[in-house]
Amino acid sequence: MTGLTRATVSALVDDLVAGGLITEMDPPPRTGAGRPAVGLALSSAGPAGLGCEINVDYLAACVVDLTGTVRQRFVEHADQRPSGAERSLESLGRLAARARLAAEAEGLTVAGAALAVPGLVAGNGSVRVAPNLDWQDVDAPALLRAVPELADLPISVDNEANLAALGELRVSGGDPTFLYVSGEVGIGAGLVLDGRLYRGVRGWSGEIGHVTVYPDGRPCRCGARGCLEQYAGQEALAGDLPLAAASLGIALAAVVNLLDVPVIVLGGAYAPLFAELRAGISEELSRRVLTSGLADVVLRPAALGADAAMRGAADTVIRAVRDDPAAWLRR
Numbered sequence: 001m002t003g004l005t006r007a008t009v010s011a012l013v014d015d016l017v018a019g020g021l022i023t024e025m026d027p028p029p030r031t032g033a034g035r036p037a038v039g040l041a042l043s044s045a046g047p048a049g050l051g052c053e054i055n056v057d058y059l060a061a062c063v064v065d066l067t068g069t070v071r072q073r074f075v076e077h078a079d080q081r082p083s084g085a086e087r088s089l090e091s092l093g094r095l096a097a098r099a100r101l102a103a104e105a106e107g108l109t110v111a112g113a114a115l116a117v118p119g120l121v122a123g124n125g126s127v128r129v130a131p132n133l134d135w136q137d138v139d140a141p142a143l144l145r146a147v148p149e150l151a152d153l154p155i156s157v158d159n160e161a162n163l164a165a166l167g168e169l170r171v172s173g174g175d176p177t178f179l180y181v182s183g184e185v186g187i188g189a190g191l192v193l194d195g196r197l198y199r200g201v202r203g204w205s206g207e208i209g210h211v212t213v214y215p216d217g218r219p220c221r222c223g224a225r226g227c228l229e230q231y232a233g234q235e236a237l238a239g240d241l242p243l244a245a246a247s248l249g250i251a252l253a254a255v256v257n258l259l260d261v262p263v264i265v266l267g268g269a270y271a272p273l274f275a276e277l278r279a280g281i282s283e284e285l286s287r288r289v290l291t292s293g294l295a296d297v298v299l300r301p302a303a304l305g306a307d308a309a310m311r312g313a314a315d316t317v318i319r320a321v322r323d324d325p326a327a328w329l330r331r
């Protein structure tokens with residue numbers, strides 16, 4: 001199909017095997033007559049991605065290999081709000097270092113790290129604002145690299161809902177257009193259109209937590225009133241689940257009316273509560289979406305559950321290696 005000769009392919013394969021990106025399968029697959037073929041698979045002992053996440057009430061780090069398998073996973077539950085950015089990122093850095101060392105003890109090479117944060121991120125990886133952590137202009141990569149075991153790693157930063165949506169896109173396989181809604185203390189959304197994440201012109205899309213659901217309602221940290229986050233954020237959710245579901249339904253109906261998104265994926269704290277939330281959300285969707293009588297909006301829980309953001313983060317590292325293996329081999 002590529003038009004490459006057998007000799008060229010063999011040379012490329014040799015490079016990829018030597019670089020630890022692919023491995024020869026044993027035993028080789030059965031073929032017809034002629035020279036036996038060699039089976040090849042992505043290596044589970046080559047480069048790997050380190051995915052990290054900080055959220056209001058937990059820190060998490062995982063290592064995912066080239067095949068997409070999670071090889072290490074560490075989660076630490078603790079309220080990060082009193083800590084401040086420097087201490088939180090130092091704790092996360094230590095957790096990530098443990099994940100990296102454990103993965104390297106298994107023969108993997110961590111190629112880079114990506115960090116998921118519940119906030120708005122500038123192009124250079126600095127966190128412009130993370131309201132629920134009370135962070136402003138935090139140079140997250142530099143603070144993580146202050147942990148000696150991470151000092152040599154390239155580290156990228158992105159919004160947690162964006163990374164979770166990308167993680168979901170890789171595993172879901174079927175839906176090229178969906179809205180991923182991440183329920184944490186804050187609420188974020190990642191909009192995937194035709195297989196691509198839509199970030200907005202300045203990278204600030206997805207702030208569904210501040211969509212107004214009750215104009216004269218509860219005051220929000222952002223200064224407005226009646227934001228979705230005040231009714232369906234993790235802390236409000238615990239108090240009144242039916243109200244949370246209805247509020248979510250109202251906000252999601254607006255999204256569907258505007259964008260004709262056929263699938264909504266509920267992640268973060270919503271994933272384990274999906275069975276309880278579904279009916280309340282659906283009721284509002286059928287009441288408020290103009291086309292609800294014509295086509296259903298599919299609601300489903302995130303396939304990766306609460307790990308979606310850190311898995312998505314690790315996946316961006318893996319994806320970069322898979323997209324440009326020559327760059328990895330030249331390093």
Ligand SMILES: [Zn+2]
Nearest residue numbers: 210220222227
């Ligand atoms: Zn708000």
